Amino acid sequence: MSIKEIPIILVCKQKEKTYNVQVNIESSIEDLIIELHPLLQPGNQQQIVLHFGNMILNSKKQFKDYNIVKGSIIDIIIYTHGGIFLN
Amino acid sequence: MNNKKHIKIQEITSTRVKTSQPSQNRYIETQNYNIPSQPMKENKTIKFLDSSGQQGQPELNFKTMMQEKLSKYRENIKKFEITYDIKRYDYKQNQIEQDNHQFPQLVTLSLNNFLQQCDGLIQQNYDEILESNKLIMKLSFDKIEIYDKNGNLKETKKSFPFSSKNQPKDLKYNAIFGQKDYLLLKSTGLWVTSNIVDSYANYLRLVDEDEYFSLTVENRKKYKRTYIFCSDYITNCSINTEFNKEKCLTLFYEQLSNFESIQYQFWQIYQNIIFVVNLNFHWFCVKLDLENFVMEIYDSLYSNTTKYERLQFLFQTIFSEVMFKKPKFKIKIVMEFPKQSDSYSCGYFSCIALNYLNRKQFNLDQYVEEEQRQTFISKAEMKQKLRDLLIEDLNS
Numbered sequence: 150m151s152i153k154e155i156p157i158i159l160v161c162k163q164k165e166k167t168y169n170v171q172v173n174i175e176s177s178i179e180d181l182i183i184e185l186h187p188l189l190q191p192g193n194q195q196q197i198v199l200h201f202g203n204m205i206l207n208s209k210k211q212f213k214d215y216n217i218v219k220g221s222i223i224d225i226i227i228y229t230h231g232g233i234f235l236n
Numbered sequence: 237m238n239n240k241k242h243i244k245i246q247e248i249t250s251t252r253v254k255t256s257q258p259s260q261n262r263y264i265e266t267q268n269y270n271i272p273s274q275p276m277k278e279n280k281t282i283k284f285l286d287s288s289g290q291q292g293q294p295e296l297n298f299k300t301m302m303q304e305k306l307s308k309y310r311e312n313i314k315k316f317e318i319t320y321d322i323k324r325y326d327y328k329q330n331q332i333e334q335d336n337h338q339f340p341q342l343v344t345l346s347l348n349n350f351l352q353q354c355d356g357l358i359q360q361n362y363d364e365i366l367e368s369n370k371l372i373m374k375l376s377f378d379k380i381e382i383y384d385k386n387g388n389l390k391e392t393k394k395s396f397p398f399s400s401k402n403q404p405k406d407l408k409y410n411a412i413f414g415q416k417d418y419l420l421l422k423s424t425g426l427w428v429t430s431n432i433v434d435s436y437a438n439y440l441r442l443v444d445e446d447e448y449f450s451l452t453v454e455n456r457k458k459y460k461r462t463y464i465f466c467s468d469y470i471t472n473c474s475i476n477t478e479f480n481k482e483k484c485l486t487l488f489y490e491q492l493s494n495f496e497s498i499q500y501q502f503w504q505i506y507q508n509i510i511f512v513v514n515l516n517f518h519w520f521c522v523k524l525d526l527e528n529f530v531m532e533i534y535d536s537l538y539s540n541t542t543k544y545e546r547l548q549f550l551f552q553t554i555f556s557e558v559m560f561k562k563p564k565f566k567i568k569i570v571m572e573f574p575k576q577s578d579s580y581s582c583g584y585f586s587c588i589a590l591n592y593l594n595r596k597q598f599n600l601d602q603y604v605e606e607e608q609r610q611t612f613i614s615k616a617e618m619k620q621k622l623r624d625l626l627i628e629d630l631n632s
Contacts, residue, residue: 156285162472162487165298165480169285176281184282194427194517198412204397205410226468230427231519231583 157217159199161189161225174213178206185225194230199223302486309489313499316560320365320372320504324453327360361449363456365498365505372497375505377449378442382497393494396442408626409442411435418627421619428583432622433519434466436587437512439625440594462594463506465491470513475546481553488554500558510593512586513547519582521589522547526555529563534589536576541567574612584615587622 153175159168168188172181182197191197199206201215201223217223362376374381378399382391394400398410406413411431420426444462451459469491473484495502503509509524520535522544531551533544544567556562576585592612613621 160298160301162483163474165474165483167298167301171283171285173281181282184284196429196431202397203410205407205412207404207407208412209404209406227471228430229467229471229514229517230429231433231514231517 155212155217155219155221158220158222159185159225160222161227163227164189172212174217175211177209177211179208182208189225189227191227196228198226198228200226299482302480302482306482306486306489309486309496309500312496313558316499318367318499320367320498320501321369322504323364323366324456325362325364326453327362361451361456363505367498377445380494395445395494396438398438399442409435409438411438413626421623421627425578425580427517427580428519428586430467430471430514432626433512433514433583433586434468435626436622437464437466437510437590440464440590444594460507461505462508462510463502464590465509465511467512467514467519470511470515470547470550473550475550476515479546479549479553484550485554485557488558508593508596510590511547512590515543515547519586521586521593523593524551524565526559526563529565531565531567533567533569534573534586534593535569536574536582536585538569538571538573538575541569572612574615576615581615584618584622588612588615588618591618591621 153173154171155174156169156171159170159181161167166189170181178199182199185197189197198208201217201221204215206215206223360376362374364371365373365375370385371383371387373383375395378395380393380395381389382393384390398407408431411434413431413435417429417431420429421432441462441464448456448459448461469487472487474480475484489500492500492502495505498504503526507526509526511522511524513520513522518537520533520537523532523534524530525532531544531548535543548565548567551565552563555565573589574585576582589612
């Protein structure tokens with residue numbers, strides 16, 4: 150594991166799931182979100198975003214842009230849309 | 237640049253798979269799942285790991301993680317009988333003229349402008365929280381200072397971690413905003429996203445903080461500060477599927493981690509407590525009255541109280557732990573709240589409720605407050621406010 154690669158923990162509280170992930174600090178947040186899609190399978194009306202310390206992570210940025218270190222816990226939030234279902 | 241290589245992703249059962257040679261090129265999700273999804277994945281920079289592959293790392297498990305966190309949070313609650321006093325100070329009393337305060341006309345300002353306006357104006361007023369006459373917390377605009385037993389500054393936190401200047405254009409009040417959201421606010425008939433509702437909630441929290449610390453000591457005493465739980469709290473509790481008490485409590489404490497030194501008794505500071513709710517893809521707001529244990533429901537599609545019983549159970553569970561009482565919340569549906577006539581605009585109506593509940597606090601006079609009760613802004617006005625607030629930069 151190079152010094153650029155750090156293990157982090159992802160937690161999806163809504164689905165009660167946790168993942169150990171090794172990321173390169175130069176990879177983008179979006180890369181990780183893409184990887185999470187097949188695992189969490191968000192619906193058409195949902196969007197995966199990542200939070201670190203109550204701060205949303207900008208998908209265009211890299212991990213090194215945030216104070217994310219070895220063992221940091223990142224929350225996976227599945228953002229939702231809302232209206233009503235018509236029966 | 238193609239820097240990708242094969243990574244094998246293997247689905248496993250809920251029991252952790254033991255392998256003789258754990259591979260770092262595999263991930264193991266530590267919770268239950270049954271259906272294989274993607275048998276192969278490619279990405280060099282992101283690797284899902286088998287937790288057994290990390291030496292010295294505890295086994296990863298959501299339930300254990302929640303239990304451990306919860307017991308840590310509970311360690312901070314020891315003596316409920318402790319009373320906390322709030323002392324309010326004006327930095328330069330003679331310069332503050334806030335007797336005729338109005339709801340600030342800031343809804344058309346961007347976050348950067350908002351912070352520039354706030355800079356140097358109101359951050360000097362502050363409140364001190366005392367435990368047995370000892371300073372334990374100091375609150376000022378967007379700043380929380382925590383003091384140790386000897387009165388030494390232990391930690392300084394931002395009240396709003398997302399409020400730093402020079403945020404990228406697509407990040408608004410801790411929500412990602414893009415062309416899709418812009419189009420959504422421009423169109424009609426589309427469901428409102430949590431990006432929109434939660435960012436408006438965060439914006440109102442900033443407005444409330446701004447307004448409160450702009451007031452004189454006397455007016456601050458009368459002011460009921462607003463604390464809004466964004467939709468992710470109730471969504472993450474997933475009360476519709478099953479009720480996991482430990483999870484709901486842990487997430488609640490997590491939200492309130494800034495108030496650890498006052499045993500999470502955030503209602504000592506905030507009296508106007510609002511939850512943004514997305515339940516079954518429908519938005520509404522709940523205001524909690526912790527003095528009389530009433531849940532005020534602001535729902536543009538109310539039906540009967542049964543709809544809110546899961547929420548009632550959730551609030552009873554969490555507040556019976558943090559308040560050392562067994563509160564029985566009454567459900568009060570606010571009948572004068574406007575009703576939606578379509579199938580998409582509940583999100584806008586939730587913002588109308590947030591706007592109304594926040595605005596009410598600016599009218600310290602009870603008479604004015606009663607008058608205000610009838611003034612919910614229209615959906616069109618709300619939509620315009622959201623456009624001005626959230627997508628102005630995309631227009632420029």
